[in-house]
Amino acid sequence: MTTIETSRPRVRVIDLETGGNGPNDVCEIGWQDVIQDSHGTWEVTGERGALLVNPGRPISADTMAVHHILDAQVADAPFWKEIAASILRPSGRIDALAAHRAAFEQRYCTPRFTGGTPWICTWKSAMRVWPDLPRFSNQMLRYQRMPSGLVHEIGLPAHRAMPDAYVTAHHLRDLLNETSLLQLLSWSNEPGLLPRVPSGLDRGKGWDRLTDEALQEFARDRDADIRFSAQTELSRRGEYTEQSVVEPAQKSFL
Template identity: 65%
Template sequence: MAASRIRVIDLETTGPRPPAHGVCEIGWQDVVQGADGRWIVNEERGQRLVHPGRPIPPVTMAIHHIIDADVADAPLWPQVAPSILRPEGGLLALAAHHAAFEQRFCTPALTGGAPWICTWKCALRLWPGSPSFSNQVLRYWRMPAGLDRALGLPAHRAMPDAYVTAHHLRDMLNQASVAQLLAWSAEPGLLPRVPAGAHRGRHWPELDLDALHRLAADRDEDVCFTARTELRRRGESGSVEPPPPPQGSLF
């Protein structure tokens, strides 16, 4: 089983940064490889409420609609996580959409050092024509075969979101190897279009060298990585610092 199962994880939390924030729900959905070599979404799925160890702020209640009363009697994260993140039989990898978020809470100590596939980063590579790369936009842009609409709702709850992500992962695994998805996931995101600023929405080959060099020094690691990748594609150095701005007049 370990060689043919990947578990998709989704978390609902009190906020984005542990230890200041805690997990209040975990959902999972397995994707397995069949005898014919094709990957499928199977029936192994579930969710558990978790006591986050602190009150849930109203701003996050408004996203997932989990309130303090829902988790008052739930177990703490260290009690819940190990059996889900390290199930009997083992896993080839864990996966999540924007996996960096889940990895903040699902630490190597809890996962046993399992590798992660980020379906957001892989979607950028495999489906660059999508109008956006959120889990739900990909769901409705792609309309994955076999996705039960009711099981995928409500959005922003752990199991439905993991279930939707698993359908993206299944299709990715049937297009590219596990090794390739892991390699893409280990790098910053390769953005199909400029996400913000004066060139927002433009494709990278449309930009001139000056714009690319400036974006190659951007603080956003995905923007920086993509700009440097485009510079290397053109035979330019991806590490060249942007030219200094012109000196203004003193008068």
């Protein structure tokens, strides 16, 4: 870890590994900072790290199979509530927090720990800036785009908190150098704008290729990203208003 100038615009990328699905089940947090230099260019810094966290109960086999963190490794680690704020609210300037599919991190990184710092979702932002890419997972973006300066070994192993945050930070850097921080924050506050239909008979088609009738059906889908994507295309055609679709066809259980 190196010391950086913390008065410059800074976004801290966060990645979590968890031991289950409970509200305090974090077993590792990783971070990587991205700052804006004196010329206005965003860059990945040497400020990165990771801490193991005691989730307070045994880690499930399903999650151990993903990140390979063992109960014995976190037995003497601090609890989430003891260390979260120190990572999420570091000294110096923080303009935003960021994560890939940030809704997951936000389940655990609540305003109690973040102080209300806004979030950037690099998954939602990548679909806006690079819509022609075929896939948008963190690791697929890594190998589809091959971001400059990404040291392959630092970004491994995948599915551990610091390496994943490091990879995400390179996507964030490039997003910030193509559009503004405020634009990324705005997109991140909306559902994901999917470039193509994700499933079904129309899978892989751009929304602009669908009939109005098909779009109206998708605009009632239980998935918020699908609804939003269909509604956006209907709005572009002048066929959508807030009253035109009242309820999803099947309400979400979430």
